[in-house]
Amino acid sequence: MPLMFQAFKAPALLSWPAQRSWPWLLVGALAYLSFGFTEMMGSDLWWHIAAGREIVENGSPWLTDDWSYTESGSPWRNHEWLADLLFYAWVQLFGVPSLVIWKWALIVASFCLLQQVLTRVSASPLAALLASVAGIAIAAPFLDIRPQLYTLLGIALLLHFALLRPARLRDLLLLFLIWVNLHGGFVFGLMLLGILLCPWRDMSILAVRNALLKWTACAAICLVNPDGLKIFWLPLVYALNADSPYRSLGEWRSPFEAGGIVSPLYAYSLVVAAALCLSWLLPVVRRRVAFSPEIFAMVLLSAAMSATSRRFVILWAMAFAILLAPFVAPFVAPFLRQRLVQPLMLPALLAIMIWAAMRVAPYSLYPPIAYHYLSAEYVYPHGLMDFVDVNGLKGNTFAFYNWGGYVHWRSDGQLKVFIDGRANTVFDDATYMQYVSVLGAKGKWIEIIENSGAQLFMWPRGRGGQRLIRGLLQTGRWRLLYQDVRGVLLVHQGFALPSPLRLPPDGVDSDLTAAFMASQKGDNVAALAAASRAHDRRPWGQATCTWLKRTLQANGQGREAESVMANCRARFPSKYLR
Structure with missing residues (x-):
């Protein structure tokens, strides 16, 4: 047993459910699944899948950009190429909606492994479960369908290999060889590895040398990637360059700034962590929980990183769980030793399982439904891209930033965009700032679009879109080509179009568009008929439910509208x- 936790050993008298870790692990798996239903517009996911297809088509992870007209032919430093390849393979085998299963599997695997690590170091399965649940509760708002989930698993594996016990070099080398090609979070992994390998309790020359050799070997194997040495500084561009305009994106702002995703428990966890760390100064606490420089260093590092960017909150969440478990364990252990309490362990396990099951119960585990909501699939321009497909349109398209990846997935480079979510791996700061000017309709935004060489303009109606659409139409150089319920497709004068233009085939999106157009004309009867058809085709869809409710309300059928939404x-x- 690690030195840190010799003070409290597992009670010898514990009854069946408490003396083994697997029942607690089973309960934990269900609890972690219950935190896997975060709804988020996963705009990057689409280009990740498309990138996997691009790698297969090119037969190489070394790619040049052919998805944009601003950087066409430039090198694309895709440091997550292996993750993209796995995304595409998964989609080819199981379909796009099944990606929710991939998400749930990685979340459950990562936190179950973390729970096992905490069980080992705290000698308390219950403390490990409680700490891991606290960690995932902090991280939950950021758990979307993205390669960052591989970093969660990487951290859990690294802790399993090296936290408070000697790590085998071959395990570490294999971990970092894979991790470096999956996600840029491997850089944090190397920082964490330095903390875990540091011989805090034996600063002899031999111990320090061995730690340095192991760390250097792991850093060296990270060079086995398509970008070589560049892979080390690329993930740090956002984190260290405060002047980068990409830092204005909500996901990169500090959790203490407005905008972006918010974890309601984050600030509270910082206060609790600070109190726990300070409590190590008290003799009564030190007698129960020995000071651990490894955990203290991990907490400081992850807290500092998370304070600079909310993207790192998930790293903090795991560090907080590691800190919490050893403090909970000595208070749980005496409670579990009481003979009168031991028979209650099985009911306690069942109670926690019921709590977790009740959290999962309201949600559908059917992949098409779950994926539809968890990825906000309903916000993308399906109808507009159906029109593009059926007419074989090709050209330079000034598209909404968050739609760029979806355009790539659907058009495979036939529509080339001004900019997309690949950010600084392809585009420079000037290109992004020009896009920001257009987004806010600032300055000479129309000239930016037209001087860029854009032939098409694809934009949502919301997010200030109506102002941009009106501004372009008023120039007389742009005209409406097609519109659907989500947005519009404008075409610049002189752009050659196929003749005759064809409409997309009937489907959910065409019905929703018909409902929208009818409602714009004040024809509530026709709008209700079209919305009802769309709802019949997809009775669980966000847009179909919302539009049927609206049209029912417009027809004075308020009770029926509430029934549909229920x-x-x-x-x-x-x-x-x-």
Whole structure:
């Protein structure tokens, strides 16, 4: 048993459910699954899948950009190429909606492994479960379908290999060889490895040398990637360059700034962590929980990183769990030693399992429904891209930033965009700042679009889109080519179009568009008929439910509208069903 936790050993008298770790692990798996239903617009996911296809088509991870007209032919430093390849392979085998299963599997695997690590170091399965649940509760708002989940698993594996016990070099080398090609979080992994390998309790020359050799070997194997040495500084560009305009993106702002995703428990966890660390100064605490420089260093590092960018909150969440477990264990252990309490362990396990099951129960585990909501699939321009497909349109397209990846997935480079979510791995700061000017309709934004060489303009109606659409149409150089319920496609004068233009085939999106157009004309009867057809095709869809409710309300059928929405929420209780 590690030196840190010799003070409290597992009670010898514990009854069946408490003396083994697997029942607690089973309960934990269900609890972690219950935190896997974060709804987020996963705009990067689409280009990740498309990138996997691009790698297969080119037969190489060394790519040049052919998705944009601003950087066409430039090198694309895709440091997550292996993750993209796995995304595409998964989609080819199981379909896009099944990616929710991939997400749930990685989340559950990562936190179950973390729970096992905490069980080993705290000698308390219950303390490990409670700490791991606290960690995932902090991280939950950031758990979307992205390669960052591989970093969660990487951290859990690294802790399993090296936390408070000697690490085998071959395990570490294999871990970092894979991790470096999956996600840029490997850089944090190397920082964490330095903390774990440091001989805090034996600063002899031999111990320090061995630690340095292991760390150097792991850093060296990270050079086995398509970008070589560049891979080390690329993930740090956002983190260290405060002047980068990309830092204005919500996901890169500090958790203490407005905008972006918010973890309600984050600030509280910082206060609790600070109190726990300070409590190490008290003799009564030191007698129960020995000071651990490894854990203290991990907490300081992850807290500092998370304070600079909310992207690192998930790293903090795991560090907080590691800190919390040893403090909870000595208070749980005496409680579990009481003979009168031991028979209650099985009911306690069942109670926690029921709590977790109740958290999962409202949500659908059917992949098409779950994926529809967890990725906000309903916000993308399906109808516009159906029109592009059926007419074989090709050209330079000034598209909404968050739609760029979806355009790549659907058009495979036939529509080339101004900029997309690949950010500084392809585009420079000037290109992004020009996009920001257009987004806010600032300055000479129309000239930016036209001087860029854009032939098409694809934009949502919301997010200030109506102002941009009106501004372009008023120039007389742009005209409406097609519109659907989500946005519009404008075409610049002189752009050659196929003749005749064809409409997309009938489907959910065409029905929703018909409902939208009819409602714009004030034809509530036709709008209700079209919305009803769309809802019949997809009774669980966010847009189909919302539009049927709206049209029913417009026709004075308020009770029926609320009934429709209640049925939709019964299928998936999305906060965006309103």
